[in-house]
Amino acid sequence: MPGKHNPTLRLPRYSLIIVAATVLTLLVGWVAFRAAGPSRETSPRLVVPPPASASVVPAAVVEPVPVTSPSPSLSPSISASATPSRSKSPSPSSSPSASPSRKPSPSPSKARPSRSPSPTAATLTSRYRTTASWDTGFIGAISVTNTGSAPATWSVTVTYPSDAGVRITGAWNAKVTGATFTGETLAPGATARFGFSANKQVRGKVAPTGCTAGGTSCRIG
CATH class of the missing domain: 2.60.40.290 (Immunoglobulin-like)
Known part of the structure; x- marks a missing residue:
């Protein structure tokens, strides 16, 4: 006479198998997504799958979330240099030069004839x-x-x-x-x-x- 099995003991075993298969499927899909998707940094996102049955405990699955890095601004602000203003130099005032006063030249003095020295006495x-x-x-x-x-x-x-x-x-x-x-x-x-x-x-x-x-x-x- 075959022994009787309790059906209530099989439910947890099947639930664990289903959860493991679900996690494995998600991991395979995530790896394929990473291999085919754009090469940019992603941040993990928490995804909770719907429960398979009332007695199955859902497992937390981490799904990467793409994060877009901010692009640097390509157009730097150009500061226009101020054009120096050219100051006009004032034109020099031309003042009339005073005419030099002419002084009468003194009349040349009459040269006096030089006297020859007297001969010295014989020594x-x-x-x-x-x-x-x-x-x-x-x-x-x-x-x-x-x-x-x-x-x-x-x-x-x-x-x-x-x-x-x-x-x-x-x-x-x-x-x-x-x-x-x-x-x-x-x-x-x-x-x-x-x-x-x-x-x-x-x-x-x-x-x-x-x-x-x-x-x-x-x-x-």
Whole structure:
């Protein structure tokens, strides 16, 4: 004799199968939707299926809800730059220039003739002497004195008759060039003494025709 089964125990088993099949169908449909739908972000949406029977407990099914991301504004606001206003520069006022006053030029002063300075007094004095003489030659001696108040340079020039044939051959205490003798600077009141030797072509003494020291004539004798 077969055992009796209680029909009330089969209802929960079938309800669980139906719920599982429903959830599986939804999952397959959701995956197919994601695979074929646009690639954009979706947010889950809660969908409650209608109950299959009075004793079946509905299961919560999550369905994605498409969410549209805000599109960035493509047209940025363009701020128009203000055009700088050009200010007109004021025209310079032309003021009449004052005519320069003409001043009478002073009459040129008459140049006075310059007076030539008076010649300075001689500060050198000299003396010429013949100390020795023979037929073909002689020896002369000259002294120069500074009578001024400042040091002075000196030179003595002696000339002889051209027919005497005098030729100076040497000098001491002075330098000789031709017929001119020079020496060191003389201090005020000082005297320079020098001598010389000369040849001649005439007999007797030969007197000089000229002797000057610093522009003044020598005293001969």
